[in-house]
Amino acid sequence: MYPRRLIGLAAVLAICVAGYMTLGAQGSWGFVLPFRGAKLAALLLVALAVPTSTVLFQTITQNRILTPSIMGFDALYVLILTALIFVLGGQEYVRLPVIGQFVLNVGLLMGAALVLFGTLLSQARQDIMRMILTGIIFGVLFRAVTGFLQRMIDPNEYAVVQVNSYARFGRIETDLLLIAAVLAGIALAFAWRMRHRLDVLELGHDTATNLGETPQRATLQVLVIVAALVSVSTALVGPIVFLGLLVVSLAHQVTPAARHAVLLPCAVLICAITLIGGQTVLERVLALSTPLSVVIDLLGGAVFLGLLLKGMSR
C-alpha cells in the first residue's frame, strides 16, 4: 500500500534534515554538527512519539478528533512535574539524577492515565461529545491546579517548572535525550507489535471481540504506551496541543484507509517534516522569531474546528 508516497515523504524529510543541519551555519562544522545533531535527534524523537501516540489513541477510541494532548495528557504531565517539585522542593528534585526525575514522572503519568482515562475509555459504547467535554475539563483542571501550585512554589524553584510548561523547539533539553530515546524505543516497539491488532480494534468493539481481540485490555495497554510517548515529547519540547491532530489528519489524507503498518510510518514522516522543515524555514530561512509551536497550534486548531464542524453536520 502506497510505497511510493512513503518514499516520497522520506525524500522530503531527507531534504529538510540536510537543510536543518547546514543552512546558516557559522563557525566550525566540528561544533555546529554535533550541536545541531542533538537537537535534530530530539525533534526526531518527538516526531516518532507524537503521531504514534495520537494514532493509537484515535484507533482505540474510534475517532479522528480526539488526541492525547486534547484529552489533557500533556497538561497532566506538567501537573505531575509541578506537584513533584511542590512536594519534594525544587532543590531536592533537581538533586535527583535526571534519569530518576524522568522515570518518576513517567511512572506517575502512567498510573494517573490508567486511573483517569482507563474507566472512561473502557466503556463499550463511547459518546464522542462526552469525551471531548471530559477532555476539555481535564485540560482546564490540570492547568488550573498546575498554575495554583506554581504560585505556591518558591520563585527560585519555579524556574524548574517553567522550562517544562511551554512548547519550545528552539531550546531543547538535550540532557534528557538518552533516557528519552530508550523509553521511546521501548514504547514504539510495543506500538509496532500491536499494529495488526490495531487494524482489528479499529473495526469497533463488537467486530474486534468477535475476531478474538480484547478491546478492554488493549485500551489499557495503549494508555500505558501513550503515557510513555507523551512523557518523552513533553519532556523534550513541552506540550504542543494540536501537533498530533494536525499530522495524523494529514496522514489520513496522504494514505487513506491504510493499515497501521502504513499509517504509522506515514504519520511519523509527516510529523518529522513538519517539525524539522518548519523549524528550518522559520528559524534559518525567514529568520522569524514566531515559535513553530504557535504556527502548528494555529493550523492544528483550524483542523480541529473543521473536523468538529464536519462531525456535527453529519
Next chain:
Amino acid sequence: MIKVSHVTHRIGGATILSDVSVELAAGGVTALIGPNGAGKSTLLSLIARLIPLQSGSITVDDLTIGACPSDVLARKLAILPQSADAAPRLTVRDLVSFGRYPYHKGRGTEEDAQIVAQTLHRFGLNDLAGRQLDTLSGGQRQRAQVAMIHAQSTDYVLLDEPLNNLDIAASRSLMRMLRALGRTVVIVLHDINYASSYADQIVAMKDGRIHAVGTPADVVTEDLLADVFGTRATVHQIDGRPLVQV
C-alpha cells in the same frame, strides 16, 4: 452444543433476561424469535462474550464463556451483531479477509487467501470485492458482513437478523447456504415463515424468558403467536411446515 444455564442480565434497574436456561444442539439451524425487546440480541451477545456475563453460565462445547481466551473462542464461534460496526472505508475483500484474523493474527498465508477467494465467490461478491463498504447498498453490505463471518470458518455461527435489507432472492439463498454449511447456526429472525421453513429448531422468547422450544411444527401455532406476539394470525400447514398467513 451451546448450553445456557440460569443466565440473568440486568441493566440499570431493568431485568433484561431472567433465569434463562436453554440448550442449542450442535448441527442444524436454530431460529430465535420473539417480539422487539424480548432479549434476543442480549442473549446472543452474552453467548458471544460481546457483553460480560453477570450471572449464570454459558458453555460452547468445552469452552466456558468468560474463562476461555477470546482468541480461542474466535476460532469456535462467530457472531454478526444486529447493528454491525461500520468500517466505511474498508473494501469488501479487506473485510472478508479480516475473517481469517483469528488464525493468522495479521500475516495471512496462501491458505487464508484461498479461503477468502472462495468465500467471495460463494457469496457472489467477486464484482464488488474492490468496492468500499460505504459505496454499497444496505443489502450488499449485509452480504459482505455475512461473508466475513463465513470466512471465519467456525463451528458455530450466530446471526442477529441477517435478513434485514435482503431481498427475497438474497434471503432465500442465504438461508439455503446456512443450511448447506453443516455448521451450527443460531439466527434471530423476525419473519416466522423463514424460521419455520429453514430452521430445525425454534426458540421463542418473550420478556427476557424462554417461552417455547421445539420444532417449527410444535412452536409455530396460532396460540403461541397470540401468547408471544399478541397477534391473532391463521397458521396453515403446507408440506408439514406451518406457514403464517400475514
